[in-house]
Every structure is written in C-alpha cells, then in structure tokens.
Amino acid sequence: MIDVSAELRPVCLQLAAQAKDAARQLACVRTDVKDRWLRATADALVDRQADLLQANSHDLEQARADGLSEAMLDRLRLTPARIAAMAEGLRAVAALPDPVGRIIEGGVRPNGLLVQKVGVPLGVILFLYESRPNVTTDAAGLCLKSGNAVILRGGKEAQHTNAHLHALLTQTLAQLGLPAHAVQRVPTTAREAVGILLTLDQYIDLVIPRGGESLIRRVVAEARMPVLKHYRGNCHIYVDAAADLDMAERIIINAKCQRPAVCNAVESLLVHQAIAAGFVPRLARALHERGVEIRGCDLTRSLASGIATATEADYAAEYNDLIVSLKVVENLDEAIVHIERFGSGHTDAIITNDLAAARRFAHMVDSAAVMVNASTRFNDGYELGLGAEIGISTDKFHARGPCGLNELTSYKYIVQGDGQLRS
Amino acid sequence: MIDVSAELRPVCLQLAAQAKDAARQLACVRTDVKDRWLRATADALVDRQADLLQANSHDLEQARADGLSEAMLDRLRLTPARIAAMAEGLRAVAALPDPVGRIIEGGVRPNGLLVQKVGVPLGVILFLYESRPNVTTDAAGLCLKSGNAVILRGGKEAQHTNAHLHALLTQTLAQLGLPAHAVQRVPTTAREAVGILLTLDQYIDLVIPRGGESLIRRVVAEARMPVLKHYRGNCHIYVDAAADLDMAERIIINAKCQRPAVCNAVESLLVHQAIAAGFVPRLARALHERGVEIRGCDLTRSLASGIATATEADYAAEYNDLIVSLKVVENLDEAIVHIERFGSGHTDAIITNDLAAARRFAHMVDSAAVMVNASTRFNDGYELGLGAEIGISTDKFHARGPCGLNELTSYKYIVQGDGQLRS
Numbered sequence: 001m002i003d004v005s006a007e008l009r010p011v012c013l014q015l016a017a018q019a020k021d022a023a024r025q026l027a028c029v030r031t032d033v034k035d036r037w038l039r040a041t042a043d044a045l046v047d048r049q050a051d052l053l054q055a056n057s058h059d060l061e062q063a064r065a066d067g068l069s070e071a072m073l074d075r076l077r078l079t080p081a082r083i084a085a086m087a088e089g090l091r092a093v094a095a096l097p098d099p100v101g102r103i104i105e106g107g108v109r110p111n112g113l114l115v116q117k118v119g120v121p122l123g124v125i126l127f128l129y130e131s132r133p134n135v136t137t138d139a140a141g142l143c144l145k146s147g148n149a150v151i152l153r154g155g156k157e158a159q160h161t162n163a164h165l166h167a168l169l170t171q172t173l174a175q176l177g178l179p180a181h182a183v184q185r186v187p188t189t190a191r192e193a194v195g196i197l198l199t200l201d202q203y204i205d206l207v208i209p210r211g212g213e214s215l216i217r218r219v220v221a222e223a224r225m226p227v228l229k230h231y232r233g234n235c236h237i238y239v240d241a242a243a244d245l246d247m248a249e250r251i252i253i254n255a256k257c258q259r260p261a262v263c264n265a266v267e268s269l270l271v272h273q274a275i276a277a278g279f280v281p282r283l284a285r286a287l288h289e290r291g292v293e294i295r296g297c298d299l300t301r302s303l304a305s306g307i308a309t310a311t312e313a314d315y316a317a318e319y320n321d322l323i324v325s326l327k328v329v330e331n332l333d334e335a336i337v338h339i340e341r342f343g344s345g346h347t348d349a350i351i352t353n354d355l356a357a358a359r360r361f362a363h364m365v366d367s368a369a370v371m372v373n374a375s376t377r378f379n380d381g382y383e384l385g386l387g388a389e390i391g392i393s394t395d396k397f398h399a400r401g402p403c404g405l406n407e408l409t410s411y412k413y414i415v416q417g418d419g420q421l422r423s
Numbered sequence: 424m425i426d427v428s429a430e431l432r433p434v435c436l437q438l439a440a441q442a443k444d445a446a447r448q449l450a451c452v453r454t455d456v457k458d459r460w461l462r463a464t465a466d467a468l469v470d471r472q473a474d475l476l477q478a479n480s481h482d483l484e485q486a487r488a489d490g491l492s493e494a495m496l497d498r499l500r501l502t503p504a505r506i507a508a509m510a511e512g513l514r515a516v517a518a519l520p521d522p523v524g525r526i527i528e529g530g531v532r533p534n535g536l537l538v539q540k541v542g543v544p545l546g547v548i549l550f551l552y553e554s555r556p557n558v559t560t561d562a563a564g565l566c567l568k569s570g571n572a573v574i575l576r577g578g579k580e581a582q583h584t585n586a587h588l589h590a591l592l593t594q595t596l597a598q599l600g601l602p603a604h605a606v607q608r609v610p611t612t613a614r615e616a617v618g619i620l621l622t623l624d625q626y627i628d629l630v631i632p633r634g635g636e637s638l639i640r641r642v643v644a645e646a647r648m649p650v651l652k653h654y655r656g657n658c659h660i661y662v663d664a665a666a667d668l669d670m671a672e673r674i675i676i677n678a679k680c681q682r683p684a685v686c687n688a689v690e691s692l693l694v695h696q697a698i699a700a701g702f703v704p705r706l707a708r709a710l711h712e713r714g715v716e717i718r719g720c721d722l723t724r725s726l727a728s729g730i731a732t733a734t735e736a737d738y739a740a741e742y743n744d745l746i747v748s749l750k751v752v753e754n755l756d757e758a759i760v761h762i763e764r765f766g767s768g769h770t771d772a773i774i775t776n777d778l779a780a781a782r783r784f785a786h787m788v789d790s791a792a793v794m795v796n797a798s799t800r801f802n803d804g805y806e807l808g809l810g811a812e813i814g815i816s817t818d819k820f821h822a823r824g825p826c827g828l829n830e831l832t833s834y835k836y837i838v839q840g841d842g843q844l845r846s
Contacts, residue, residue, distance in 0.1 A: 028786060120789065247842040397821050
C-alpha cells in the first residue's frame with residue numbers, strides 16, 4: 001500500500017511555504033496594482049470564455065457520467081451570463097476601498113505618542129469549497145484585494161474548470177508583476193492533502209471551509225489554525241402582538257420565497273397568541289398559494305387547514321426549501337427562549353410596532369443579525385454595506401455575520417513618538 | 424488503575440454548562456450592576472485580607488517545602504500592598520466604558536434600513552495561568568465587565584490563595600444578584616481536566632493560556648475552540664543612519680533596563696553601519712554601566728570591548744533578562760529582513776529622523792506594534808489607551824497586541840426597518 005500522506009506532505013509544505021512568501025510581498029502591494037489585476041482578470045474571463053466553457057463542459061460530462069443530480073449539474077455549470085457575472089464581481093471588488101492601511105482607530109496619548117491602529121492582511125488563507133466555479137474567482141479576488149495569499153481547494157467535480165480559472169488568475173498576476181503564488185490551487189484531488197494542510201499553522205493563518213456542516217466540523221476538529229465557520233442558518237421571524245400584520249405577511253413571504261435555498265431564508269415562524277386567530281389563517285393561505293408547506297403546532301393546526309404536525313426536528317431544521325415551521329407562543333419571552341433553544345445564531349427577526357418589545361428582542365437574541373421589521377434576507381454583505389462577502393460567519397470570534405474585505409484583515413499598532421520613555 | 428478522565432468528564436461538563444448558562448444571563452446585565460460588583464469585590468479584598476494572607480502563607484509554606492526558587496516564591500506571595508494593587512485594578516476596570524452595547528459602526532442604507540454593529544460578549548472564557556494570584560482578580564474583573572463568564576484555572580502552587588479569592592469573588596456576585604457561575608474555578612488540580620475542557624467547544628468560546636510557549640503550543644494542539652495566543656516577545660530596536668543618537672541611547676536603556684523580564688523589553692539591537700563606529704562604543708558603555716551583558720556580531724566586537732560573540736540562537740532569543748544582542752546592518756532593508764527572520768511579531772522599533780525610513784519600517788515590519796522614536800515598552804494596554812489588558816496577542820486573528828475589554832467582545836448587527844423586502 002502506498003502511503004499517500006508521505007508523498008503529499010512535501011507537496012503541501014511547498015505550496016504553503018510559497019503562499020507565505022507571496023503573502024509577505026502582497027502585504028505591501030499598492031491598491032492601484034491590486035485593482036488593475038482585478039480588472040484585467042475580469043476582462044480575461046470574458047475575452048477567453050470559449051476555452052473556459054470547454055473546460056466546464058468536460059467537467060459537466062464527467063459529472064453526468066457519475067450520475068450527479070440536475071441540481072448539482074446546475075451548480076457546476078458555467079454560461080456566458082454566469083461568466084459575465086463573475087467578471088462583474090471582480091470589478092465590484094476593485095471598486096471597494098482597500099482594507100489594508102485603513103486607520104481603524106487612533107489618537108494622541110497624554111505623553112504625546114500618536115497611536116494608530118492600522119489594517120493589515122491576515123497572511124495566507126486556505127479556502128475549501130464545493131462545486132460552484134464562481135467561488136474560485138470571488139475568493140481569489142477578495143483575498144488578493146485584502147492583501148492575502150490564497151490556496152484554493154474546490155470540489156473534485158469542478159477540477160477542469162478550476163484548473164482553467166486558476167491558470168487565468170495567475171497569468172494576469174504575472175502580467176502585472178504580482179507574486180505568482182498569491183493565488184495557488186491544491187494540485188491534487190487526494191483528500192489527504194487537506195488533512196496535511198490543516199496542520200501547517202506555521203504557514204497558513206486561516207481556513208475558510210464553505211460547505212455542509214459535516215465538512216466544517218471535520219475541519220474544526222483537525223485544523224491547528226483558526227477556522228471561519230458558517231454552520232447553519234435556522235432563521236426565525238417572530239410576529240409580535242403589536243405587529244402590522246400586512247407588513248408581517250409581506251416580510252414572511254419575502255424571507256421564505258424570494259430565495260428559499262439560501263442560509264438567510266426564514267425557516268421558522270413564531271406568532272404571538274393574541275393575534276394568532278386573526279393572522280394564522282391569512283398567513284397559511286398566503287404561504288399555501290406560493291407552494292410553501294407548513295408544519296405547525298396544534299394550535300396553528302386548529303386555526304387553518306393543510307398544516308402538518310411540527311416535531312422538534314422541524315423547529316431545529318434548516319430546510320433550504322419551500323417548507324416552514326409555525327408555532328404560536330404565549331409572549332415575547334417564549335419566542336426568545338424558543339430561538340435560543342432551536343436557533344443557529346444566524347438571523348432572527350421581530351415584526352412589531354412596540355418599542356419595548358423591539359428593544360428587548362434585539363438585546364436578548366444572540367444572533368449575528370437581528371432584524372426589526374425587515375426581512376431576514378438582508379443579512380448579506382452587500383445589503384449591510386460591506387460590499388462583497390466571502391461568507392457569513394456564525395462564529396463570534398474575529399468576524400460575525402457577513403465577511404467582507406475588512407473581515408479578511410488584522411491590524412497593527414503604529415506608534416510615533418519623539419523619544420518617549422516608559423516610567 | 425483509575426481512569427481519571429472518566430471521573431473528571433462529568434465534572435468538567437457541568438462546569439462548562441453552568442458557565443454557558445451564566446454567560447447568557449451576564450450578557451444582559453447592566454453596566455452599573457457590573458461596576459458595583461467590581462467595586463464591592465475591591466472592598467472585600469482589602470477588608471478581608473487577613474484570611475487571604477493566611478491562605479497565601481499556606482501556599483508559600485508548601486512551595487518552600489517543594490523547593491521552589493525565591494523568584495517563584497515572590498510571584499506567589501501576597502502582601503497588603505499587592506492586595507491593595509489588585510483592588511485598585513478592579514476599580515480601574517469599573518471606571519472603563521462598558522464594551523457591551525457600544526456602537527462600533529452604523530449608518531442608514533439606501534433602502535432606509537438602519538444598520539448598527541453593536542458589541543456583545545464572546546460567551547465563556549477558559550483562562551489558564553500560572554502562579555501570580557493577582558491574575559485571578561484581573562481576569563475575573565475583565566471577563567465579567569465584558570459580559571463573559573470565566574472558568575479560572577490557576578497554578579497548583581497557588582491553590583489555597585485562589586480558592587480563597589474565588590470564594591470572595593462569588594460571594595460578592597451573590598450579594599448583587601449576579602449569576603454565581605459567572606466566575607468559576609476548575610475544582611481539581613488534575614492535569615486531565617484541562618484536556619477535557621479543551622474539547623468542550625459547545626460551551627467554551629475562547630481559551631486564554633497565559634504561560635510559557637510550551638503550554639500555549641499544547642493548548643493550540645488540543646483546543647477545539649479559538650485560542651488567544653501570546654507566544655514570545657523578541658523585540659528589536661533598529662537605530663537608523665538618521666537617528667538622534669542621544670534619543671536612541673535613552674530609548675534603548677529604557678526598553679532594556681526599565682523592566683527586563685517582561686515581553687515588551689528589547690532583546691535585540693540593530694545599528695546602521697554608517698553610525699556604528701560612533702554609536703556602538705557609547706552604547707556599549709551605557710549598557711555595561713547598567714549591568715547589561717552584550718552579545719554582538721564581529722563588527723560590534725571590534726568597536727567596543729566586553730562584547731561576547733552572538734550566535735543565531737542569540738538573535739532568536741527572548742532573554743527576559745539583562746542581556747541583549749547587537750548587530751550592525753548595512754541598511755534599513757537588512758534590518759527589516761533580520762526582524763522578519765528572527766522577530767516574534769510582538770514589538771519592533773526604529774529610531775530615525777528620516778521620514779521615508781520611518782514610513783518604510785512601519786509599513787514593512789509585520790508586528791503587533793511598530794514604534795517610531797519610542798520605547799518598545801509602550802506596547803501595553805494601558806499605554807496604548809485600552810485601559811486594562813488581559814494579555815498581549817501575538818496572533819493576527821480576532822485580536823492583535825494588547826487585549827482589553829473590547830478584545831473580549833464580539834458584535835452583532837441590529838437592523839431596523841419599516842417593512843423592507845429584499846428584491
């Protein structure tokens with residue numbers, strides 16, 4: 001039997017050491033050079049899409065032969081419109097302010113020292129993802145603009161597409177005199193390579209796994225370096241006694257139906273008992289009309305027809321589909337306790353016109369984003385004003401919620417004096 | 424043989440679960456209640472010091488019997504003056520602004536959504552430390568003020584002192600109606616307890632190990648949750664060709680001699696060749712007069728007497744003592760490369776009146792704090808304006824440099840709308 005790890009170890013070590021070296025150079029590259037690379041890559045993507053589409057069709061053929069589902073094939077598929085969107089994504093990142101060198105805080109101390117807290121890159125980021133090829137350019141663009149070197153590891157099923165994208169990304173790096181190892185790709189599909197990379201904390205500063213909860217748990221268990229985690233999005237909307245019911249209905253429909261497969265779609269609805277009799281029937285009708293399956297508590301089932309019985313598993317579920325759980329609660333505090341028990345700390349909303357209730361909900365619910373009279377779908381890097389995002393963190397350490405350019409940076413203190421001594 | 428881990432596991436689980444529960448309550452405690460607890464604890468420390476001193480003398484006796492060094496005994500020892508300083512530390516934390524609920528950023532989005540990024544506690548902090556008893560009250564005060572529950576695990580040699588301090592801390596919690604499990608202590612000196620706690624990432628949000636590099640490496644290897652790390656402080660001062668040599672001498676003496684055992688003391692001096700002949704002899708004289716041993720490169724040895732030969736190990740060393748390494752460099756860039764190779768990313772300084780050199784050094788040196796014409800000793804929470812600190816991070820993730828109250832918090836987004844939908 002071949003010891004795969006022994007063969008892969010030097011490959012991984014070289015990859016990581018090269019990335020560290022590139023990161024050191026990248027940290028000092030000026031914004032205009034980075035932006036030029038982003039725009040040149042966007043142009044190259046569009047200009048040379050014929051080759052890219054061919055590589056993609058190669059992956060699609062193989063995926064079809066392997067019996068992947070139509071949904072999986074759709075994720076993997078590139079089209080001219082999707083390539084144009086990838087290019088637009090890179091141009092949007094070019095238009096964002098550079099997080100490196102930004103002054104986060106600063107001031108003069110009583111002894112005259114000028115203290116400035118300044119944004120710096122994290123260093124080397126290992127990015128693990130699945131089949132969508134657009135993640136390759138999104139991740140490379142955000143990492144490079146924030147001055148970080150990135151090691152990309154996409155899904156096996158997208159390997160030809162990603163190899164082509166990687167060649168294109170590095171070619172534009174070389175044209176502009178940027179370090180070629182700023183964007184690298186794990187050159188093997190062997191699973192063991194990831195295990196080895198996760199131990200190389202002398203080179204790799206952060207891992208971002210984008211995928212299912214089991215992938216993330218595996219990475220957390222093995223990684224010696226920090227992990228930016230996005231576990232689950234079990235988002236709630238609580239309709240308070242003092243809610244505007246028209247608004248509540250509109251927001252629920254938006255949060256459930258506008259894009260049901262994403263992490264900030266609502267999965268669970270809580271309704272105050274005082275308005276349940278009036279609201280549940282119209283809500284059920286509105287949801288049923290849009291093809292949403294409802295699983296509810298006994299009380300909701302007595303108020304409207306066509307509602308299945310909700311189990312505890314339903315209250316905990318992230319459906320990512322046109323299904324929603326529905327429960328009547330006695331009051332605001334029962335809603336808060338329910339969210340604490342079943343929620344995932346991602347996004348939770350209250351619909352109310354009662355100021356005290358809004359304040360209490362916003363204060364007590366411990367989620368990355370708490371919405372008052374707005375759709376859960378707004379927990380998104382672009383919508384919250386961060387520009388692009390690389391993911392939404394359900395963690396509390398370093399970054400929480402949408403992670404944009406700033407969240408991919410650290411900082412240093414630059415202290416200027418004129419001979420100050422410590423006494 | 425008894426399976427210690429099997430016995431300890433339920434104890435650790437209970438401890439961690441209780442902490443999580445306390446953290447949930449603490450997150451919503453008002454600032455004035457937390458400050459009252461800090462002041463009441465400070466008063467109790469001073470008022471009831473007789474019992475505390477007795478517990479401490481118990482530890483000291485045992486430590487003497489175990490043959491601990493005089494330096495170790497001194498670390499362990501409490502005196503009325505030291506107790507008064509501990510009380511003052513708690514009162515200083517009470518006087519700092521509450522990081523929980525502070526608005527970090529905010530604004531109105533084009534669609535009218537009001538977005539606020541608000542400070543929240545991290546949750547549960549496991550704090551591992553050594554023999555100094557003042558760390559017990561410092562850590563408890565900073566964690567509680569930042570709304571976090573803390574699990575304390577001090578050195579075995581301080582166990583009676585720490586048990587007494589813990590009783591005092593929890594008694595004042597109970598008096599003010601705060602959750603008793605907000606400050607807990609690992610109730611066993613068994614080493615295995617730490618190993619178990621490091622796997623409980625469902626309850627514990629952060630570990631802070633304060634101790635030697637080997638302890639920290641062990642914690643990083645075992646912990647499932649993030650670790651706030653302080654590895655080493657190998658701090659440099661580079662004296663540029665354009666330095667004010669009087670200022671350089673004063674700063675070097677301050678950085679080396681004012682408190683040589685701490686992490687922000689200077690350990691390595693780099694001198695530009697253009698000024699070496701004039702500066703090295705006077706610097707050597709000034710250092711020797713203060714009892715500092717110098718280990719230098721061949722060129723420095725030819726310029727002054729009494730300088731031993733520096734090895735690579737010397738350039739890498741954190742002496743924490745009255746020893747310093749000294750090297751002549753060709754230019755600024757050689758100094759930067761040397762710091763990159765041997766430094767620890769903690770604190771590095773340049774002494775110069777050349778603006779371009781100062782800018783390049785501050786930009787290129789990747790350390791938590793870069794000083795221009797100031798002593799390395801200023802990398803400290805109080806000196807940089809953070810108030811108190813729980814340690815200095817040599818990490819780049821979450822917090823870098825001094826960690827005060829803000830660095831013990833995360834944030835959430837609170838988004839207020841009037842019915843906005845995502846389109």
